[in-house]
Amino acid sequence: MPNLSDLKNRIASVKSTRKITKAMQMVASAKLRRAQDAAQAGRPYAERFNAVMVGLAASVGASKGGPKLLTGTGSDQTQLLVVMTAERGLCGGFNSNIVKLARIAAKQLLAEGKTVKILTIGKKGRESLKREFGAFLVDHVDLSDVKRVGYDNASEIAQNVLHRFDAGEFDVAKIFYSEFGSIVNQIPTELQVIPAKFEAATDEGTVYDYEPSEEGILADLLPRSVATQIFTALLENAASEQGARMSAMDNATRNAGEMIDKLTIQYNRSRQAKITNELIEIISGAEAL
Amino acid sequence: MADTLNFDLVSPERSLASFEATAVQIPGSEGDMTAMANHEPVLTTLRPGVLSVSASGGVSEYVVTGGFAEVTAQGVTVIAERAMAKADVNQEDMDGIIAGAAEAVEKASEAAQEAARKVQSDLAVLAAALGLNAG
Numbered sequence: 001m002p003n004l005s006d007l008k009n010r011i012a013s014v015k016s017t018r019k020i021t022k023a024m025q026m027v028a029s030a031k032l033r034r035a036q037d038a039a040q041a042g043r044p045y046a047e048r049f050n051a052v053m054v055g056l057a058a059s060v061g062a063s064k065g066g067p068k069l070l071t072g073t074g075s076d077q078t079q080l081l082v083v084m085t086a087e088r089g090l091c092g093g094f095n096s097n098i099v100k101l102a103r104i105a106a107k108q109l110l111a112e113g114k115t116v117k118i119l120t121i122g123k124k125g126r127e128s129l130k131r132e133f134g135a136f137l138v139d140h141v142d143l144s145d146v147k148r149v150g151y152d153n154a155s156e157i158a159q160n161v162l163h164r165f166d167a168g169e170f171d172v173a174k175i176f177y178s179e180f181g182s183i184v185n186q187i188p189t190e191l192q193v194i195p196a197k198f199e200a201a202t203d204e205g206t207v208y209d210y211e212p213s214e215e216g217i218l219a220d221l222l223p224r225s226v227a228t229q230i231f232t233a234l235l236e237n238a239a240s241e242q243g244a245r246m247s248a249m250d251n252a253t254r255n256a257g258e259m260i261d262k263l264t265i266q267y268n269r270s271r272q273a274k275i276t277n278e279l280i281e282i283i284s285g286a287e288a289l
Numbered sequence: 290m291a292d293t294l295n296f297d298l299v300s301p302e303r304s305l306a307s308f309e310a311t312a313v314q315i316p317g318s319e320g321d322m323t324a325m326a327n328h329e330p331v332l333t334t335l336r337p338g339v340l341s342v343s344a345s346g347g348v349s350e351y352v353v354t355g356g357f358a359e360v361t362a363q364g365v366t367v368i369a370e371r372a373m374a375k376a377d378v379n380q381e382d383m384d385g386i387i388a389g390a391a392e393a394v395e396k397a398s399e400a401a402q403e404a405a406r407k408v409q410s411d412l413a414v415l416a417a418a419l420g421l422n423a424g
Contacts, residue, residue: 027316041302042302042303044297044299044304045299045300045302045304045368047299048299048359048366048368052332052359052368056332088371093405134350137421151300151301151302151370154301155370159396207330208329208331209331209332210332211317211322211331211332211334212318212333215358217334220334225343228292
């Protein structure tokens with residue numbers, strides 16, 4: 001039986017752990033609200049942008065010789081996987097779920113004889129992919145100093161990716177991130193950004209005049225579209241991360257509570273047993289006289 | 290026949306404005322254009338410039354640095370890469386934007402060089418129009 005002071009220390013330490021996890025949960029929930037607001041605020045832009053792109057792509061994309069960002073390079077030999085994860089851990093399965101999805105995709109591509117290149121955003125993803133795919137990591141974007149992801153961050157990442165595309169470093173780019181379903185449900189998602197894929201256009205019936213030309217606009221908008229998709233993914237990811245952390249910390253707080261209850265019962269039992277023992281000793285001592 | 294149109298201004302980070310306007314002056318990349326109700330549908334890219342919106346309540350002006358505008362008979366949607374109310378633009382913001390443009394010129398490939406330079410010169414004009422130092 002563990003002695004009493006050990007038990008007491010144990011209880012105290014679990015209690016302070018519970019305080020920490022509780023605080024982290026509250027911080028995460030505040031951040032989650034902000035991240036959700038940001039994601040919400042970014043939605044109109046992305047929606048409008050996509051609506052226009054769908055129309056444009058439908059009218060231009062069909063013709064051969066469209067921009068490479070839309071039609072692709074005609075090959076899918078080299079694939080760039082952009083893996084977006086968090087900068088910090090302690091958020092349940094959030095990081096590992098994204099990494100798992102990316103890993104499966106990378107393995108499958110390798111099995112098909114394709115060349116894989118990986119660009120990581122967020123420290124955690126890099127750490128876990130380094131072991132297995134160290135040779136394929138081409139670059140890493142560090143966002144640990146960024147308190148709130150802005151469009152500028154997304155734009156920078158997009159520039160990085162587009163430069164590589166222009167230099168012919170890859171044919172297909174996919175991003176991996178986590179879509180925010182709810183606090184307890186984050187969906188790891190894979191999305192192809194280059195060549196751009198737009199859902200089939202719904203027949204809108206509006207015929208636009210284009211200024212400059214249709215092709216000119218498309219050439220201008222496609223790089224922006226990549227940035228927009230990355231931005232949306234970053235926002236979703238930020239909300240998912242906080243959601244995941246919140247539920248993970250909620251669980252941890254509850255577990256700590258249960259553990260404290262259990263340890264307290266054990267502590268009380270041992271204390272009672274000790275007293276009973278002492279009494280027995282005293283009584284038997286008195287009887288012996 | 291309605292003589293107002295729905296005006297929406299959205300940037301990636303938030304939706305800046307949404308109201309009924311009578312006329313919207315758009316700094317298009319091929320030149321300024323003014324859209325009023327029942328304008329023919331047009332899609333145009335933007336150059337850095339001032340977007341000026343007339344409504345019953347007066348004229349509101351916004352500075353945009355790029356993006357595109359979608360004009361339909363019912364309204365105008367400006368999808369700007371960066372947009373802010375004209376009154377809120379200060380030297381610091383402008384410096385940042387101009388530095389970004391200069392960097393873009395440096396990084397731009399041969400083919401994109403001209404476009405990047407155009408953005409830079411448009412920005413200088415914009416800064417001058419706002420009474421700010423173009424650096």
